[in-house]
Amino acid sequence: MGLGVGLTVLRQGLVFGTIALRRRMLVSLEINNKDRAYDWFLAWMSHQNQLAQQNSRVPWTRSHQLSVETTVEQRKNGSSSALFKLVAGPGTHYFKYCGAWMQVKRERETRSMQLMSGVPWETVTLTALSRDRSLFPQLLTEARDLAMRGHEGKLVIHTAWGIEWKPFGLPRRKRPLHSVVLEPGVSKKIESDIVAFLERRQWYADRGIPYRRGYLVYGPPGSGKTSFIQALAGSLSYDICLLNLSERGLTDDRLFHLLSNAPEQSIVLIEDIDAAFNKRVQTSEDGYQSSITFSGFLNALDGVASGEERIIFMTTNHLEKLDPALIRPGRVDLAQLIDDASPEQAQMLFNQFYGGSLNVTGLSDDEVQTMALRLHDIVSEEMRAGRRVSMAALQGHFIRHEAKDAVTSCRDLFSHKPVL
Template sequence: MAEVPVTTTPVPIQNAATTAKTSWLDGFVADNPYFQAGFGLMAMGVGLTVLRQGVVVSTSALQRRLLVSLEINNKDKAYEWFLAWMAHQSNAPAVVKNRAASWIKSHQLSVETMVEQRKNGSSSAVFKLVAGPGNHYFRYRGAWMQVKRERETRAMQMMSGTPWETVTLTTLSRDRNLFTNLLLEARDLAMKSQQGKLVIHTAWGIEWRPFGQPREKRPLQSVVLGTGVAERIQQDVKAFLDRRQWYADRGIPYRRGYLLHGPPGSGKTSFIQALAGSLSYDICIFNLSERGLTDDKLFHLLSNVPERSFILMEDVDAAFNKRVQTSEDGYQSSVTFSGFLNALDGVASGEERIIFLTTNHIERLDPALIRPGRVDFCELIDDAHPEQARTLFQRFYGGGQAITGLSDSEVESLAQKLQDMVQSEWDAGKRVSMAALQGHFIRTEPQNAVDTCYILFK
């Protein structure tokens, strides 16, 4: 007879203490009338809330002890420097020797567009990609840092209409000294990009901002003006810059206005640009026909010009028609003629300022605009004189036979021929602009440039 196997299931042996505790808890929950009424659940909720708040407070206290933050708002100059530094780091090659910062690529980008609208209808735009709102991370000199860019869209700057923005850097408290090094590096990078170059500023709301990339300085001798014209303007500007204390001792406002007038293409703007570069000055271009410009904005902008900058206002004869400011499409802005005059020379006008005005029609300017105190130096920049044409020809085609294929004597002979031709046309009442001559020389060879020059005269 076969034996039937018997399977036994082991019965878990519970610890007496555990069983007793579980039974007590079950009994307390089941038998306690207060707990069943909800007070017990409320007490548990309060306890969990207190525990949660304790964790939050402990975490915040720990962060305050271990972390340090630096806030930079968009009204501070370091704001633009740091954003430019961020863009430079993110666009740098992945492997660079002795690189101080390693960047974690971010998919949150923001574009800054600057548009220049010219009077002839053409325009140009410059795009700059920077880190957008959100969190970004990078490693700087061995220390991890968090960058948090925030934008307040509900609160706008009253005058410019741009939103308030802040950039907050966070790192370990032990690395707080790296903030200074980083900002210095960002500043040096910004200064390095502008060193030895000309920076063009344009009005952005109530602020001056650089437009585009810094430009190479144009040599002063590359702009050929009439005999002694460039020297007179340059000497007057230098004398003004050297007499700051002289103005202060006599209580005279330290500002000076220049008016360069003459036909189009004579080199007025080119000379101002070259003069600014020779003196290591920047240029602030002011458009009086800008929509939304008011007297208050005009006063603020002219009183807060960047240091070592010329203010350039071109074609001022077209800005005001019968003392009313109008644009080419007939739009009238809020800037009044009296407000413009007071901004140049009035109670609200700023100090330490050099303004250059240009016009093609000086006869259209109101006498109140060009009186002394508003315009202190007036100079005619005329069409090409015979000597100017000769000098420009020599600048283009001189330099030896290896460059032009002509000897120095051949270049001088052609230059004299050109001078005689320009003199003959000048005596006949015909003129040619320096811009037209320059364009003609660019397109053709020396001999042909002289032989066909007659077609340029009007």
């Protein structure tokens, strides 16, 4: 009995001693998947894995658990692309950072899910010697810089995921604003308005005016509405939050939350607003009716509980289908028509494709200018006859043809369209 009691006491002493030793000698850092550093750290580990493979060395020791993160981008023309990224899976991993060994334990709670997104709760716990605790901020800074480096000079598209905004696909290269050819003065008008709005935050606060701005860009398909908004966001170093009002499960409360918690320095883009609320009913192609109400959407735009510090762009191909309550001042502060190609636009687009430093046609600049003027006259003649062409059609035509053929064959692009 004495020997048994002694062994029990010794075992308990070893347990408590081990715990005390761990508390004194080890330090742990916990990161949950609600924190942005969670994705940054996993991406950093994946990057270290790739570097290790390139240098023919083992990145993690005693690690046999990996997870795959798949990003699928679905395009409007039906095509899609998928990107795969291998990250550390649930389990225990070890790696060496700045000469110090660290343990990484990724745990997933499968018995409970996040309420709105349905994503399991996860945590990553980093453990190192107490003397190496100063390496944690350094490692997280490096992970953050790595994540931000991929966004430099890029446009990030966010989509709604539950009640949160998450990046969709890889960051996209910013498009120069001058590359979107609009009617002279249109681009400058919208850009000047939004810049003036961003510079007058205190002006709004002093007068008790909600600090938000709404824009409506309307016109026929292919006129460059979405391209212009993307280029404008890039020129302002803003992101785009793409909001689909026809998404299943989107409710008034969730819409309020999304609009009130859009990421900083971002533009909320709602495309084809006429299709979302045609006659105040939201119905998708398969007959599904969303739980968003028209009044709920209006209140989310400028109601008592609506958020501030927000910029919203809406697009439509059919201005006449919009309810007057939606486009009244206060909800839409600036409405701008972006129409089919005008003679001036066609001429500028032709010069942009074939003239200046991009002139690889073998023609002189004078010859290119002469053909651009000829295209200007053709577009003028067709417009007087009631025929019009979209900028998207002209751009595709220029991509397929050389300069001379583009001018001689462009009349086939025109069709009869009503003037907006």
